[in-house]
Amino acid sequence: NAGVMQNPRHLVRRRGQEARLRCSPMKGHSHVYWYRQLPEEGLKFMVYLQKENIIDESGMPKERFSAEFPKEGPSILRIQQVVRGDSAAYFCASSPELSQPQHFGDGTRLSIL
């Protein structure tokens, strides 16, 4: 059974470009969560999605950031007009139900030049 798959593992962008981070949840998991981890810090919740719906985006910046989880295909975290402060590791997790433990991908490390 494949775990949570994130790609790319590493992404380099210049300031002002767009970054697209993809996450394929574990088979049978319909709940997806995105987190951001800055160096030497814990994970900060960004957004929680179910298929085609954003359930909770209280942790996501209001501007430049968006997330989707379409009926078909992976969940996408999109960052427009990236800035240096967006440099971080972005982790995706999935679970079969809200109350169940989350399974994490290995993350995408985003570097902004």
Added chain:
Amino acid sequence: AQSVTQLDSHVSVSEGTPVLLRCNYSSSYSPSLFWYVQHPNKGLQLLLKYTSAATLVKGINGFEAEFKKSETSFHLTKPSAHMSDAAEYFCVVSEDTGGFKTIFGAGTRLFVKA
């Protein structure tokens, strides 16, 4: 308000000695509590979870944690440290409040000396 405090940012033990990683939480609801481990450049792996069943929870790799409501604590322990236990450990509290709230502690980095 919901919060998680990991009391030590770094813990150093010798191989074969006990491990204690401390976590205190606050929650307005009956929370679910978790411990995750993160090895370098990897995602988080679930060690164990508490969801209002037995207060002493056993996890993988010999770890266990005890939920103490009166102390609002959920400390992680292991009787004998192994070199492979060196990693970052996160205490997590989760509430289903009609929306969704999961809070991660800042993490405790465990060093294991030979």
